[in-house]
Amino acid sequence: MAPPVRIAALGGLGEVGMNCMVLECDGRIAVVDCGILFPNEPFGVDLIAPDLSWLRERRDRVDGIYVTHGHEDHVGALPFLLRDVPVPVHGPRFALALVRQRLAEAGLAADLREAAPGDVRQAGPFAAEFVAVTHSIPDSCALAISTPQGTLLHSGDFKIDERPVDGRMMDLARIEALGRRGLRLLLSDSTNSERPGSSLSESAVGEALARAFAEARGRIFVACFASNVHRIQLVADAARAEGRRLALLGRSMEENVRLALDLGYLRLAPWQLVPLAEARGLPPRELAVLTTGTQGEPRSALARLARGEHPDLAVERGDLVILSSRLIPGNEVAIGQAVNALCRLGATVAYEDLRALHASGHAQEAEQRRLIALSRPEHFVPIHGEFRHLARHAAHAAAEGVSDAGRHVLVDGEVLEVSEAGVRRSGEPLPVGRVYADRDAADFGGVDALVVKDRKLLAESGLCIVVLAVDKATGAVVRGPEIVGKGAAGIEGREAEIAQEALRALADLSPQARADVGEVQEALRLAVRRWFRREGARRPSVLPVVLEL
Numbered sequence: 153m154a155p156p157v158r159i160a161a162l163g164g165l166g167e168v169g170m171n172c173m174v175l176e177c178d179g180r181i182a183v184v185d186c187g188i189l190f191p192n193e194p195f196g197v198d199l200i201a202p203d204l205s206w207l208r209e210r211r212d213r214v215d216g217i218y219v220t221h222g223h224e225d226h227v228g229a230l231p232f233l234l235r236d237v238p239v240p241v242h243g244p245r246f247a248l249a250l251v252r253q254r255l256a257e258a259g260l261a262a263d264l265r266e267a268a269p270g271d272v273r274q275a276g277p278f279a280a281e282f283v284a285v286t287h288s289i290p291d292s293c294a295l296a297i298s299t300p301q302g303t304l305l306h307s308g309d310f311k312i313d314e315r316p317v318d319g320r321m322m323d324l325a326r327i328e329a330l331g332r333r334g335l336r337l338l339l340s341d342s343t344n345s346e347r348p349g350s351s352l353s354e355s356a357v358g359e360a361l362a363r364a365f366a367e368a369r370g371r372i373f374v375a376c377f378a379s380n381v382h383r384i385q386l387v388a389d390a391a392r393a394e395g396r397r398l399a400l401l402g403r404s405m406e407e408n409v410r411l412a413l414d415l416g417y418l419r420l421a422p423w424q425l426v427p428l429a430e431a432r433g434l435p436p437r438e439l440a441v442l443t444t445g446t447q448g449e450p451r452s453a454l455a456r457l458a459r460g461e462h463p464d465l466a467v468e469r470g471d472l473v474i475l476s477s478r479l480i481p482g483n484e485v486a487i488g489q490a491v492n493a494l495c496r497l498g499a500t501v502a503y504e505d506l507r508a509l510h511a512s513g514h515a516q517e518a519e520q521r522r523l524i525a526l527s528r529p530e531h532f533v534p535i536h537g538e539f540r541h542l543a544r545h546a547a548h549a550a551a552e553g554v555s556d557a558g559r560h561v562l563v564d565g566e567v568l569e570v571s572e573a574g575v576r577r578s579g580e581p582l583p584v585g586r587v588y589a590d591r592d593a594a595d596f597g598g599v600d601a602l603v604v605k606d607r608k609l610l611a612e613s614g615l616c617i618v619v620l621a622v623d624k625a626t627g628a629v630v631r632g633p634e635i636v637g638k639g640a641a642g643i644e645g646r647e648a649e650i651a652q653e654a655l656r657a658l659a660d661l662s663p664q665a666r667a668d669v670g671e672v673q674e675a676l677r678l679a680v681r682r683w684f685r686r687e688g689a690r691r692p693s694v695l696p697v698v699l700e701l
């Protein structure tokens with residue numbers, strides 16, 4: 153009897169981002185994607201990675217990592233994993249070029265092995281065939297993974313674009329052939345399952361951009377994701393048609409354009425790129441600018457333009473600003489601020505799918521159903537999405553005839569076992585969680601979850617510091633308590649009252665307790681908290697500081 157195959161996600165089932173899937177068979181392990189999640193709460197954390205300890209503890213059993221495409225939510229956590237689990241990474245060329253760059257920044261090297269559509273790569277008992285799909289980054293692939301329990305198809309991120317900008321079509325014929333041969337399980341991208349119909353072709357965005365460029369009189373700024381090379385190509389083409397030169401703002405935009413040019417994914421006229429110093433002097437009608445900052449990130453080039461703080465360029469009356477991207481839920485406030493500020497500068501701002509200036513990279517209902525109909529899987533697992541996206545995608549599978557017993561809506565950690573006896577949820581879930589990190593940290597190290605919790609608490613209710621000096625020998629109060637508030641409401645003018653409350657608490661302590669700094673700190677903390685509670689005020693974090701003199 154062939155050994156069972158177990159499948160579980162360490163991330164990406166229950167959230168949009170940090171996609172990471174593990175496959176296990178006969179004690180051997182393969183990984184599909186290892187991405188990060190961008191936090192939308194501003195608590196000084198740049199990124200969130202899945203907790204990879206389950207993999208780290210089994211490092212000797214991991215045979216390889218498959219990468220479907222180069223988006224950060226699919227490859228961004230690879231440095232965290234490869235640092236401890238140095239195994240071969242198989243992936244498309246452009247994805248690996250981005251990974252190589254990220255690893256170099258983290259001071260890591262890895263065994264990166266490029267795979268083209270049709271290539272089959274072994275990792276232990278698994279053999280994955282790369283299958284071309286269309287998506288918002290070049291070279292995206294699905295994976296048809298042969299296992300001792302039949303073939304599994306992992307869609308990666310995909311849409312079915314009939315008119316892709318680079319002419320590289322999704323290989324629907326291959327997927328249909330896999331379905332005819334018998335597909336045990338389909339794992340498919342759920343991001344847009346709530347959107348009916350089909351996504352707009354990327355080529356339609358090119359037509360909309362061309363119209364907008366033809367009408368514009370001032371400078372044109374286009375914000376888009378720096379990895380969306382096809383969109384960048386369309387902007388460059390629209391600019392070229394109007395005789396506009398192209399300037400680049402933002403580090404990732406410069407890096408990715410350079411990389412895409414070097415690798416031949418992007419074609420620009422030789423005269424087209426213009427250095428910023430020269431761009432400033434060009435007449436407005438002769439300049440287009442590609443910029444980062446689609447989500448209103450405060451440190452991005454677009455946000456700095458909106459605040460009038462960019463050192464190289466300024467947005468002026470009559471300019472056109474196009475946000476050629478999706479508004480990621482949670483970023484509405486930051487984006488709104490940027491749009492408001494740009495409007496105040498006198499610019500016309502086009503955003504949120506306005507006039508087809510953006511197309512999603514993810515399949516909508518009709519495309520998701522088409523993939524299910526073509527591949528005819530026995531079993532179906534919706535992946536990549538919040539729970540509501542997964543549930544809706546499962547409903548689409550039902551409408552395509554996948555049986556009740558064949559649909560499995562899993563969340564992070566839940567294990568699905570594929571065996572000769574059937575496909576079912578099994579055993580204890582894998583441990584899952586989130587790791588917070590600062591991108592700038594040299595070692596790409598983590599930020600403790602407690603640190604983030606503290607930051608949230610401080611942001612919500614502020615801090616009250618209680619400073620007390622006591623005599624080391626007798627425990628008698630030498631000075632204080634002094635009360636200092638930071639971001640805490642209701643303290644100003646009432647410090648003396650709070651100090652009295654703290655002194656009364658000290659007076660109630662036994663002589664032994666008075667001699668113990670820990671006990672004194674705790675008494676001060678409780679007393680101050682009691683005061684805030686009695687006043688009905690929002691209770692800040694209380695930090696007692698006891699100095700022994």
Ligand SMILES: [Zn+2]
Binds near residue numbers: 288309
């Ligand atoms: Zn993607």
